[in-house]
Amino acid sequence: MKKTYINGLGCISAQKTFDTVFLEEVEVLENSILLPLKTPVYKDFISPVAIRRMAKGVKNSIVASTLALKEAQLDTIDAIITGTGMGCIEDSEKFLKAILDNNEEFLTPTSFIQSTHNTVGGQIALGLQCKAYNVTFVNGSVSFESALLDAKMKIEEEEATSILIGGVDEISDYTTSLFKLAGYIKQELEGPYPVLNSTTKGVVYGEGATFFVLEDKKREQTYAEVLDVEILNQLDVEEVEDKIIAFLKSNTLQISDIDAVILGYNGDVEFDGFYKNISEKSFVKIPQVYYKHLSGEYNTASAFGLFVGANIIKTQNIPDVIKINAVEKSDYKTILLYNQYRGIDHSFTLISRC
Amino acid sequence: MNKGVAITGMGIISSIGNSVEDNFSSLLNNRVAISTIENISTVHIDIIKVGEIKKTNEQLIEELQLKADNNFSRTAMLGVIAAKQAVDNAGISSINEYKTGLISATSVGGMDMTERHYYDYFDNEELVKFIKCHDGGDVSQKIAEELGLKGMVTTISTACSSAANAIMLGARMIKSGKLDRVIVGGTDALAKFTINGFKTLMILSDGYNSPFDNDRKGLNLGEAAAYLVLESDEVVEKQNKTVLARVSGYGNANDAFHQTASSENGEGALLAMQKAFKVADLKPEQIDYINVHGTATPNNDLSEGRAIVRLFGEDNVPDFSSTKPFTGHTLAAAAAIEAVYSVLAIQNNVVFPNLNFKTPMNEFNLIPQTTLKYKNVQHVLSNSFGFGGNCSTLIFSKSE
Numbered sequence: 001m002k003k004t005y006i007n008g009l010g011c012i013s014a015q016k017t018f019d020t021v022f023l024e025e026v027e028v029l030e031n032s033i034l035l036p037l038k039t040p041v042y043k044d045f046i047s048p049v050a051i052r053r054m055a056k057g058v059k060n061s062i063v064a065s066t067l068a069l070k071e072a073q074l075d076t077i078d079a080i081i082t083g084t085g086m087g088c089i090e091d092s093e094k095f096l097k098a099i100l101d102n103n104e105e106f107l108t109p110t111s112f113i114q115s116t117h118n119t120v121g122g123q124i125a126l127g128l129q130c131k132a133y134n135v136t137f138v139n140g141s142v143s144f145e146s147a148l149l150d151a152k153m154k155i156e157e158e159e160a161t162s163i164l165i166g167g168v169d170e171i172s173d174y175t176t177s178l179f180k181l182a183g184y185i186k187q188e189l190e191g192p193y194p195v196l197n198s199t200t201k202g203v204v205y206g207e208g209a210t211f212f213v214l215e216d217k218k219r220e221q222t223y224a225e226v227l228d229v230e231i232l233n234q235l236d237v238e239e240v241e242d243k244i245i246a247f248l249k250s251n252t253l254q255i256s257d258i259d260a261v262i263l264g265y266n267g268d269v270e271f272d273g274f275y276k277n278i279s280e281k282s283f284v285k286i287p288q289v290y291y292k293h294l295s296g297e298y299n300t301a302s303a304f305g306l307f308v309g310a311n312i313i314k315t316q317n318i319p320d321v322i323k324i325n326a327v328e329k330s331d332y333k334t335i336l337l338y339n340q341y342r343g344i345d346h347s348f349t350l351i352s353r354c
Numbered sequence: 355m356n357k358g359v360a361i362t363g364m365g366i367i368s369s370i371g372n373s374v375e376d377n378f379s380s381l382l383n384n385r386v387a388i389s390t391i392e393n394i395s396t397v398h399i400d401i402i403k404v405g406e407i408k409k410t411n412e413q414l415i416e417e418l419q420l421k422a423d424n425n426f427s428r429t430a431m432l433g434v435i436a437a438k439q440a441v442d443n444a445g446i447s448s449i450n451e452y453k454t455g456l457i458s459a460t461s462v463g464g465m466d467m468t469e470r471h472y473y474d475y476f477d478n479e480e481l482v483k484f485i486k487c488h489d490g491g492d493v494s495q496k497i498a499e500e501l502g503l504k505g506m507v508t509t510i511s512t513a514c515s516s517a518a519n520a521i522m523l524g525a526r527m528i529k530s531g532k533l534d535r536v537i538v539g540g541t542d543a544l545a546k547f548t549i550n551g552f553k554t555l556m557i558l559s560d561g562y563n564s565p566f567d568n569d570r571k572g573l574n575l576g577e578a579a580a581y582l583v584l585e586s587d588e589v590v591e592k593q594n595k596t597v598l599a600r601v602s603g604y605g606n607a608n609d610a611f612h613q614t615a616s617s618e619n620g621e622g623a624l625l626a627m628q629k630a631f632k633v634a635d636l637k638p639e640q641i642d643y644i645n646v647h648g649t650a651t652p653n654n655d656l657s658e659g660r661a662i663v664r665l666f667g668e669d670n671v672p673d674f675s676s677t678k679p680f681t682g683h684t685l686a687a688a689a690a691i692e693a694v695y696s697v698l699a700i701q702n703n704v705v706f707p708n709l710n711f712k713t714p715m716n717e718f719n720l721i722p723q724t725t726l727k728y729k730n731v732q733h734v735l736s737n738s739f740g741f742g743g744n745c746s747t748l749i750f751s752k753s754e
Contacts, residue, residue, distance in 0.1 A: 107553070107554045117461070134608040136742075138489065140491035142508060
């Protein structure tokens with residue numbers, strides 16, 4: 001069976017995550033409940049006319065995918081698969097507000113068009129003139145993993161040799177205010193808002209666009225091999241460990257074979273138990289990593305997690321800023337990622353050095 | 355030909371019926387359901403007609419016996435109704451007995467609730483629960499919960515081809531052995547958001563949609579949900595299941611032409627159909643019926659027609675029809691309800707009529723089947739195309 005390799009990546013996030021050494025210039029912004037992304041210089045990647053027209057998520061995805069393709073030294077690919085929890089939500093808001101405020105009159109289609117969830121995948125295809133398979137997943141915090149799973153299957157089916165996948169979500173004002181109201185985002189109280197050992201409900205919220213080129217061949221620029229990915233919609237805290245053991249077993253591995261585990265801690269005291277339970281038990285002797293204090297939580301933040309994992313394998317180093325514990329290994333060969341959001345949409349992703 | 359993946363159950367709710375049997379009966383008896391909108395207050399009430407399910411949300415809540423404090427969107431309720439039917443039809447009593455997944459499609463998700471309560475959330479604490487039901491993933495999660503399904507759940511949203519892509523992924527997951535069973539399909543409720551969106555694009559008809567007619571004036575929106583149960587041959591054999599038909603071919607390609615318009619030569623559609631034939635290992639002349647996308651917009655029918663002519667040859671196009679004059683265009687659910695209609699065509703050896711057709715298009719000599727026609731139907735090809743250049747084709751085949 002063909003194997004799947006990460007051969008290029010591009011990451012637009014709240015941190016400086018391109019044109020820099022891996023996480024060397026990060027800032028931990030513990031006093032903010034919102035981590036907006038660092039806007040790239042769009043004109044280096046997109047024509048001025050398009051910059052004015054395009055949604056934020058589309059622009060960031062074009063930049064991230066351009067970076068990924070450049071690194072993989074590819075001009076075209078055999079599939080484009082996107083994950084986005086909320087789509088270009090700013091445009092959804094804009095169109096909905098226009099409908100409500102003007103009693104369904106004087107509307108223009110631009111924001112409606114951009115609100116369509118597959119607008120990112122469609123725009124990337126248009127830009128690359130790529131007529132290949134193009135699908136978009138919109139399932140909360142497994143939107144990106146669904147894309148990863150689909151891509152891995154495509155490579156195994158030998159339907160594709162190179163695939164662009166990505167996760168993208170954007171912060172928008174009104175939806176942010178609704179998420180605060182519903183308690184999904186932390187209340188603005190006295191900071192700081194640490195992501196580890198948090199005592200408050202809700203998350204530190206973010207946005208980003210992270211794209212990867214996957215190929216069926218190992219090359220000089222290869223980061224890691226994607227061994228497996230599994231999606232489970234619902235688990236109890238106590239079930240997670242067994243499911244991880246079963247997942248590893250199906251890859252003929254056990255917990256002691258894991259050189260680092262990357263956990264999706266997001267600072268929500270109500271749901272961090274899913275991670276804590278394994279952090280403090282079965283994975284206690286294994287290097288543990290977190291990242292959402294850098295990226296913020298959003299439906300496709302786990303793509304940032306994979307960016308972190310791929311880089312740990314490539315650089316064979318875990319920067320201090322993302323360490324949960326002090327355990328170290330001389331060799332980072334096999335890494336497990338575990339993510340969930342509000343107790344649903346759990347995913348396990350397994351990557352390894354090759 | 356390739357054997358394809360077994361379909362063992364199906365369920366549907368649309369404007370022409372609340373069950374597979376009702377839908378079939380409406381298709382046989384020309385019972386069209388394009389009507390004046392009742393469940394949504396809109397200023398466009400007098401100028402648009404829609405394929406609306408004539409049940410209020412309250413009636414749906416009662417039917418599903420949901421708690422008073424539920425936060426189901428209409429999209430989710432329609433989805434649950436259709437998915438439950440499909441699971442029952444497949445004779446599944448223990449949903450997690452095998453490795454079972456749900457791959458659902460939606461384009462509006464819970465927008466029907468968001469647009470209703472958008473400015474009221476801050477003043478009415480009771481509404482806050484609906485904030486959660488906005489996104490597409492919530493729709494699938496609700497369906498999974500109502501089915502008691504614990505496993506792989508995901509959602510596809512590629513506009514009007516969404517459900518075709520969900521069915522395709524499900525078939526691939528059965529073939530690869532990643533799942534033993536999967537419930538695939540889509541759901542979309544009518545919403546002010548989509549009504550106005552399509553209105554601004556000026557592709558809504560002010561009358562009744564007439565696919566492949568020279569004087570077609572656009573589409574009628576509709577709402578629906580439909581799901582198929584796909585099962586591995588091992589499970590089918592073990593449980594001695596009846597196979598309704600098989601998903602034998604599938605393909606997705608991108609037109610890469612324009613964000614909302616299809617290319618004039620139908621490049622993406624042609625590529626999608628070609629891929630589906632390759633997967634099915636069938637030849638174009640083996641297709642007995644094409645359930646076309648046929649939205650009746652000037653652009654779609656021209657592009658799709660050109661692609662069909664390119665693939666089959668203008669003189670060799672099999673019987674084809676669009677069933678959208680019955681149901682309206684149900685967006686992310688369209689490919690799922692048309693999958694059910696394709697299976698019904700195979701089971702009953704019948705081609706459904708393309709209603710409202712009068713005048714052939716100037717651009718080519720393509721005449722849809724306008725009356726009910728009984729004939730042997732072995733293979734049905736079903737097209738679905740969406741914004742973002744998304745083109746999908748499914749081929750359904752009689753199970754031997």
